[in-house]
Amino acid sequence: MIDIGSNTMRLVIYELKNEKSIRQIENVKVVARLRNYLDHHNMLTDEGIEVLVNTLKSFQVITRHHTLEKVNCMATATIRQAKNKQTIMDIVAKETDFTMNVFSEYEEAYYGFLAVIHSTSIQEGITIDIGGGSTEVTYFRNRELVEYHSFPFGALSLKLQFVKDNIPTLKEREQIKAFILSQFQSLPWLKHINVPIVAIGGSARNMVQLHQSFTQYPLAGVHQYEMSYEDICYVQEKVEALTYQEIQKLEGLSKDRADTIVPAIQVFNTLCQVTDSKQFILSRKGLREGVFFGEIIKRHPETLRSDVLEKSLRELMEDFEINSEHVKQIHKLSQIVFQQIREHYSTCLHEEDVKLLERAAKVFHLGEYIDSESSSQHTFYLLANRTIDGLNHKERLKLALVASYKGKSAFKQYIEPFKGWFHKEEYKKLLMLGAILKFTHSLNATKRDVVDHLKITVRDGELCMSIMCNSDYRAEEYQAEKQKKHLEKVLKVPVDLQFSLTL
Numbered sequence: 001m002i003d004i005g006s007n008t009m010r011l012v013i014y015e016l017k018n019e020k021s022i023r024q025i026e027n028v029k030v031v032a033r034l035r036n037y038l039d040h041h042n043m044l045t046d047e048g049i050e051v052l053v054n055t056l057k058s059f060q061v062i063t064r065h066h067t068l069e070k071v072n073c074m075a076t077a078t079i080r081q082a083k084n085k086q087t088i089m090d091i092v093a094k095e096t097d098f099t100m101n102v103f104s105e106y107e108e109a110y111y112g113f114l115a116v117i118h119s120t121s122i123q124e125g126i127t128i129d130i131g132g133g134s135t136e137v138t139y140f141r142n143r144e145l146v147e148y149h150s151f152p153f154g155a156l157s158l159k160l161q162f163v164k165d166n167i168p169t170l171k172e173r174e175q176i177k178a179f180i181l182s183q184f185q186s187l188p189w190l191k192h193i194n195v196p197i198v199a200i201g202g203s204a205r206n207m208v209q210l211h212q213s214f215t216q217y218p219l220a221g222v223h224q225y226e227m228s229y230e231d232i233c234y235v236q237e238k239v240e241a242l243t244y245q246e247i248q249k250l251e252g253l254s255k256d257r258a259d260t261i262v263p264a265i266q267v268f269n270t271l272c273q274v275t276d277s278k279q280f281i282l283s284r285k286g287l288r289e290g291v292f293f294g295e296i297i298k299r300h301p302e303t304l305r306s307d308v309l310e311k312s313l314r315e316l317m318e319d320f321e322i323n324s325e326h327v328k329q330i331h332k333l334s335q336i337v338f339q340q341i342r343e344h345y346s347t348c349l350h351e352e353d354v355k356l357l358e359r360a361a362k363v364f365h366l367g368e369y370i371d372s373e374s375s376s377q378h379t380f381y382l383l384a385n386r387t388i389d390g391l392n393h394k395e396r397l398k399l400a401l402v403a404s405y406k407g408k409s410a411f412k413q414y415i416e417p418f419k420g421w422f423h424k425e426e427y428k429k430l431l432m433l434g435a436i437l438k439f440t441h442s443l444n445a446t447k448r449d450v451v452d453h454l455k456i457t458v459r460d461g462e463l464c465m466s467i468m469c470n471s472d473y474r475a476e477e478y479q480a481e482k483q484k485k486h487l488e489k490v491l492k493v494p495v496d497l498q499f500s501l502t503l
Contacts (some may be wrong), residue, residue, distance in 0.1 A: 001288045002059055002098060003312060004052070004075035005136070006035040006132025007260070008202070009157045011059040011065060012288055021315060022292050028062060030055050031256040034078045035133045035156045044082040049091060056096045063097065071097040072291060075155060076108055077133030094095045105150030109136040111290030117143045118293045119285035120224060121308050121390040125196040129286065130264050132156035139189055139272075147189045153179075155203050158263035166244040166259045173240070175265050177270060184274040196279040199270060202257065203264035208282045209252030211235050212262075218417045220385035223284035223394045229272045232280060236265045284387060309390030313362045316388070321365040326447045331361045333440040333451060340456040344463070345491060348429040357433050360402035364437055367404070380404035380414050392421045394421060398430060405434025408489055424439035428490075435486035442479035444468070450476050452502050463487070463495045470500045 003010045013026035032055050037048025044052075056073075063071055073092075078084055081101050092100045101443040112129045116122070123143060129136045139147040153161070162168065162176050184190055206220045211231055239247060239262060248258045256265075272280060281405045286450060296303055317324065334357055367378025383400035391399065401402075411431060415422070422430070443451045454467045468478070477499045483493040 001291065002056070002071065002073040003288050004034070004079060004100070006076065006078040006134070006154055007031065007033055008132070008256070009034075009055050009059075010288075011051075011062060013062075013068065014292060016038045016292075017315075018318075021311070022289070026062070026066070028059065030058070033132070035154070035160065038078055038082060040132075042081055042086055044078070044084055049088060052088070053091060053095050056092060056098060061095050062457050071098060073100050074287075074291065076101050076287075077101045077131055077152075078148075080104070081133065081152070105136070106135070106148060108134070108287065109138050109148040109150055110145065111287050111294060112136055112146050112200050113138045113140055113148070113290070114293045115200060115285040115287065115290035116140075116283050116299075118303075118308065119283050119289070119389045120198065120281070122196055122198060122281070125198050125281075126190070126193065126271070126275060126277065127198045127200065127283075128204070128268070129199070129200060129201045130155050130267055132260075135267060137187070137190070139193065139195075149185075149187055149296055151183050152185065152416055155257075155260035155264040155267070158267075159260050159495055163259075163263070166452050167247065168262055173262065173266065176266050180267055180270045181274070184270055190274050192270075192274075194276045194277045194278070196281055197268075197275065197277045198281045199268065199285050200283050202254070202269065203261065204282050205284070206253050206261060207232070207265055207268065210239065210250060213250070213252040214238055219393055219397065221284075221387050221393070222282050223387040223389070224396075225282045227280040227282075228278065229269075229280070232265065232269050232272060236262075238429065239265065281392070285389075303360040307390075309359070309388070312389040312391075313359060316363050316366065320363075322363065322366060323447060325449070326444060327362050327364075329444045329447075329451075330364065330437070330440055331358055331447045333443050334361055334436055334455065336454055337436050337440055337456070338433075341432075341491070344456055344458050347432060347491075348425045349432060350429075353429060353433060356402060357397060357437065359399055360433065360437055363399070363403045364441060376404045376406035376410055384414075397421065401430050402433045402437060405438045405486075406484060407438075414465065419503070432490050435490045438486045439480070442483040443476055445479040446475045461493060463491065463493050465495065465497050467497060467499045469499060470502050473499050473501070 001012045009030045009032045011028040012024060014022045015025050017023055030235060032051050034048055034052060037045045039045055079088060080271040082088060085102060089100050092098060113127050116127050124141045127138045131154045133156060135151040135154055137149055138145055158176055162172050170178060184485045205222055208225050213229055248255050253261060338357055363383060365375045365379050367382060370378045380400050383403055384397055388396050397418060405411060411434060448471060450471050450473050452468045453471050454465055457464045480497055484497060488495050
């Protein structure tokens, strides 16, 4: 995929896995700034065409090196707005291996929307993609596109239009704000809609990375990172107080965006104001991934309605070679234990917690794939720091804490940097779910689905568990006796296990 933007040009090579998902294997970026070569008559100058062709020729060396089934070369705002567009396309076709496809405003907005609904579980929201020369916004409801619009301004064109030097003065910032406000207010469907804003593209990613840097954020990754309007204002104030040289040195900001980040943040700030949105969420998947999802939908239309999170968990199970039959058994047993503990003890568990337990069962101790001795540590690190489509960062951390459960001591160690994220009841709940999963995992120690059913009763302050089995259960009994301590510690009662064969 070659993405010819107004600010940057990228060559990204993907591998299609199982016909329904993609894996990035190469990513090359060139800051071509084609927007700078668009003259007052909206013609791309000869110098601009030369920059475009030379960059494509450098990409061509790489595409020829790899054995590729297809190269999709797409261009957005600057080429779309150029009056000599056809001439540019003809020159590219003649001088390079590539046929350039110039996206319409609708296509650019639609593919951005596709990327968002295929990488998050959000049902209704506004998407925004600030490029160098245009800004696309859409409104979707029930994961279907309802409205779209392409504004003829981007982070680079705002800078060129309003800013004389590298960064805007106070007066120039006010002019940018007034202009953006008038543009957004021209769309009636944006006003006071009060739904989450999902942003894609480099400007949004850089703003998020700045916020993470300023707040010393403890988790890796930016996908589905959430900011409030106040967070955006905080980043804006910090950046606007700096000189251009200081901005260039900021951790989390690409140096080539130092002169466009202030106008870009103002776009996000103003959109939040116009929409009254309380949530600003980043999607790491953007236009390029959206194009791939479009291809996949043509071949497999059912993927448009698939559960994003379930697909992510399924891919994790495949990547780490997790036994799906074992997972089914652990899921069945952990649900029984969960419901019966809820019934007999006044705990912090609620019906909606079943979902977290089910997800954690699918990836429980996946770190064994790396090293069985330190599987808990590997599991926590992988799940806490890996992008999982469909989960925000707090949800991802919860999954990591439950799926990596080894004992109360390790749990405390893992959660220590995030203590402020959870109130007391949430803390107890995660501890309880982890203990349930750790114990029920021992009930299928030999992966033979020996346990048919179990029943909990309470007698004289003791939890008594009758475990009915269909085959020799000695290995399961041995492991369960070792692991029952986890339930005893969180419930603060002794646990008595009684194994028997089903007649």
